[in-house]
Amino acid sequence: MKRKVQQWLAGVGMMTCAALVHAEDPMKVGFVYVGPVGDLGWSYEHDQGRQEMEKHFDGKVKTTYVENVPEGADAERVITQLAKDGNKIIFTTSFGFMNPTYKVARKFPNVIFEHATGYKRAKNMGTYVLRTYEGRYVSGVAAGMLTKSNTIGYIGSFPIPEVIRDIDAVYMGAKSVNPNIKLKIVWANTWYDPGKEADAANALMDQGVDVLIQHTDSPAPLIEAEKRGGVRAIGQASDMSKFAPNAHVFSVRDHWAPYYTKVVQSVMDGTYKPQDFWGGFHEDMLQLASVNDNLPEDVKTAIHSTYEKIKTGDFKPFTGPITDNTGKVVVPAGHSLTDEELAKVNWYVEGIDDKLPQ
Template sequence: MKFKKLVTVAALAVNVFLLPVTQAADDPLKVGFVYVGPVGDHGWSYEHDQGRIELEKHFDGKVSTTYVENVPEGADAERVITQLAKSGHDVIFTTSFGFMNPTIKVAKRFPKVHFENATGYKRAKNVGTYLLSTYQGRYVSGVAAGMETKSNVLGYIASFPIPEVIRDINAVYLGAKSVNPDVKMKIVWVSTWYDPGKEADAANALMDQGADIIIQHTDSPAPLIAAEKRGKMGVGQASDMSHFAPTAHMFSVRDHWGPYYIDTVQKIMDNTWKSEDYWGGFAEEILQIVSVNPVLSDAVKTAISETEAKIKSGEFHPFTGPMKDNQGNEVIPAGKTLTDEELASVMWYVEGIDAKIPQ
């Protein structure tokens, strides 16, 4: 009921405050953001909102922004996006995979508005897509976890069975396996991006199964806090989560969206924007390893920095063949590296993961 109430408040905020306006030539560019979670999730939506704030500061009065938080993926999302478009927004960023279809539908009705959807794959003349190469950070997480684990069991809290999540599970396992041939991984699916209660329960279930390091594809610090209480460790998701679990926190993989939002809006102002599929990672400093815990051994800290550097320089790519899935099928031939387009359609577990992808 609390979640539904938050959604209703967000929807009312749109209906009340986003009435259609007539924009003069000297008015600031209006930029709207749609968040799947609350800006206080301390993860995914929080970092998108930090990017929004950075955008406003950079353009110093030339840009005004609006955001709507706690928007469910589905019909409500279409209604919120439509309201933003009707109210004179020139650019709308929809920041979740489940907003992809609603964004495409609304964009057809508002061809003069620029739309950008995070983590989706459908584009149109006025719709671009953007995402992080999160698998890069996951691979580093796997390397560190594989070296640090004492039980040889890693726990992964997964949100939804979409390519982004499957790809990142594989990356963690590949990184861990590269330094620890005995490592195993347990996966718990929670069917949510943000629900601290479910996330904490999942973390505890994984620790009950022997996991001593928790990695998450959900947005609250609850898993890290659970690990702290039980003397285990984990990796922060999307933002710097070190202050929530100073002992358990190994490091965080931070999403730094500000530079992308600034560059995109500048292109729109310059009339040079075009629909494309953008992937940003370590090289673009959109993805960052932050707050490495000083209690980690020198060997682990060195492995973290060296692995990040090799991925950043292009010397190493986690999805380079030969590689088989966990059914024994070759999915990447020897010498081949998956393209971004191919990475966007990964729906198989790599060899060694003893699990099935939910349908």
């Protein structure tokens, strides 16, 4: 009898230990990327944020990621598999992942989903986006001061609100320092394709553009600008200075770690609530990287002063009066666009001589 009691107690002890081990298992967190983690742009910086967040939690979190995921049915399959694999939180990091994320979130109510740059939310699904237009406005100021041809160029990815409002911000920034500025736009219709991006850069430079701004992820436009000589370019999403030592103006770097850390902590604490989060200069989620020493002093001063005004909230780029390029007042005098309004920008500001793709 004594032996049976001892065996029972030993079994209880083993179960208790197993329960403790299970309770201390790290939280699983999944990430879905539209491009390769080595693209040195959008997906690269999301992955840097993932690594920084995982390091912060020191063994309490275990992350996994899937890269090069096409937007559409493939994304839904990948997101579903991550949910089945036991990930407590899944971050999907491209606009085209919105509908697949929303569908999967409805099937897995006990999993938290976070989608970057979208607008659909659910009880277990939030959205997050960067105020990239803040960096674009600074880019426009620099471009407007640096251009000798008064013609700057923008390589667009897809005509979604994020890209459209960034184009507007570039033009408004440039116009604020150069009344003669012209902006030319080429749509690459890709987030990451070095060949298409290089072609777009060369097409713009062939039209007299001498400052390039891109909404695509490879360093190809900077490389092409460096080859040409006399052309400047601004890096996208991460520090791209090494690819164009002479042509590089600065890069606008995305810093996702603060948000990833905040969301994971809230889930751990049981305080998570889905929201529409916007982060920018003020939250240190948007940074200026490697401002080139070869820039004129007045340009460097303008870059830093514009950055500070936006960071402190003293200046908001989308403050009226703003008229679109059809003559319609889209932002009344004295009004600054709300986040909800920013998310719906589908117009070019007055002075952009182009039409939005249909």
